[in-house]
Amino acid sequence: MAKKSVWSDNRFWRRSATWVTGFASILLIWLTFDTSAQIAMGNDKDLKEGITKRVPGPTVINYKITYEMSNKRGHEVPIIGGNDGKGNSLFQQKEKFFGRDDYSEKEAKALLHLGKLGSQAKNCMDCHTLLGNGAYYAPDLTKAWLDPAWGPNGAMQALTGKNTKEEAMAEFLQHPDQYPTHARMMPDLGITAKEAKGLVAFLKHMSSIDTNGFPRNFGKIKGAVHGK
């Protein structure tokens, strides 16, 4: 009788399954430690000292944020407080947010906390995508803060009768049903003025997260690939 092959031995495959699973799990846990350190939220000191973080501290709302090509990385990256010309943040140029650019770490943290809570309490993710995750019934919000529609040349400031991006956004969030932009309208979710401010801070902060170039070409082009 032929000797039984290891390839048809259940014990061999059971052990293989255990080893493979164990190895993959350990590798995932190890990578999780590394990633967790890299995506931990930065703080005000980092911003003041010009240290680039994948997820900047809440006081990033005091700065001007843009989304520009980094030749080194081959895709767009968030630029905080001005570009050094090579696609790195200078952390110098400030930008007023609801009339101020001097939010303390505590104030900014509280705003971001309120906004993140609000984003969950109002089920934002079940119509919109955040960082590309969620539902596809409404636009992605990852870089919504940088969307030209809310800028000085966009339609939304005029539509809401506000002079700044953040005020236009906050007004829209409080009364979305009064400013229809499409047949598909955002419903009134009972968002208060305070909650709206938090939500806008949350959006501004999210736009400063380094998402490895997602979404590509955001807000750069009108109607043609690589066109201006």
Next chain:
Amino acid sequence: MASNYLTGVGGESKQLATWYFTFAAILFGAQLLFGLVAATQYVMPGFLYGVLDFSIARILHINALVVWMVFAMFGSVYWLLPDETGIETVGIKIGKLLFWIFAAAIVVVVLVFLFIQVGKADATTIWFITEGREYIEAPRWADWGIVVVALGFVGNLFLTGMKGKQTGIVTVLMADMIAFAGLYLAGMFFTDNISVDQYWWWWVIHLWVEATWEVFVGAIAAYGLIKMIGAHRQVVEMWLWIEVAMLFGSGILGLGHHYFWIGTPEYWWEIGALFSALEPLPLVAMFVHVLYDWGKTQGSEEEKGNTRSVINNKPAFTWFVLNAFGNFLGAGIWGFFHTLPQVNLYTHGTQFTSAHGHLAFFGAYATILIGMFYIAIQGKNGIKVMKNTRASIWATSMITGGMMGMTVALTIAGYVQVIVSRAQMGATWSGYFDGQSGMWFTQAMDWRLIMGLVIFTGFIILAKDLLTTGKNPVHER
């Protein structure tokens, strides 16, 4: 009940299984109904606006999906445990009590979703109304309830597995279900950091549907093959271990394909691309396995001069074969389409994902769980050979055909979004709506709704068949 055959060893466990299956089937119907509402809103945005907005319809659609599947999975385990271990499930009384707690909690959560919908931006909302995190919106109190019920379920499984005969299938289920239950904890905390939030959120979502649930399907398929066509246990269990190795070997680190764009480092591009590209392989293996065993068993019968089919439950086996194919097609092919970062940069967060999601959840899970419904009906009614009825054939064809049609429609919608909104228009607000207003996108959404109606009609016929086929004299008893 006169026709109740659940009196032998494990009768109580099997009875509990039928409760789980019944509640699962009701939730399945609810899932489809709210899906229809959401699909209608894509076509007629004013439909139920301000009453049952898209976000709420969708929450109910996807949460009913997850919960009916979890219920049917629990039911499947309670059903097969006595068959595998040879004993009544240990602690079955507690298991039964937990069922009622679980079901009651689900009803409360659904009512809150339906009628309260949103809350203030504070912790009370997170605890009592919604957590607002896709798929796991259930408020925190319900999370803890789910943990308690899951612990009870895992307790039943472990105690029974250790006391009775611990087959390979039971061993795999024990390891798999504890991971399945444990992973839920990763979704039970709040953080201001959206990147950290999404990182752990995927531990629940991905490591459920692309790892632990898939292994569960492997175990159920193994049980079904032994039960329905008399496949050889040793061969089936060897395949099962190979599948576990391949599924976990690719699926655990395949998690990386969700970490391309959420703030996480670039190395996930390579890790996610490599391992998720391997994810379809075990699905091919599972497909081959089911067809191979079927052919082998039938062939050896025919050698003995026996021409009759080896399948003792036609409707269930039909769904199991559809599972083997649907899993490969929906999770494997449609998943692979957009899993490489070079493609995913444009497809991430579009209807393309939705196309994949629909076919994968259906192909990989809905199919085999419906198959388990039929296995339970066969057992409960003491049927030796269960045949297809006109209703079961119509239901299977309409649900499967509708699902394929919907997937094609969503894929086309996804293409429009990828090309117009993303590549051409740079993903802005106006780019998004340009894509959404395009003729091909709106046509695709019309077709999606039509296909949804086909599926729903198929479901009504399925429900009718599930309720009546047990008494149908056509089956051999």
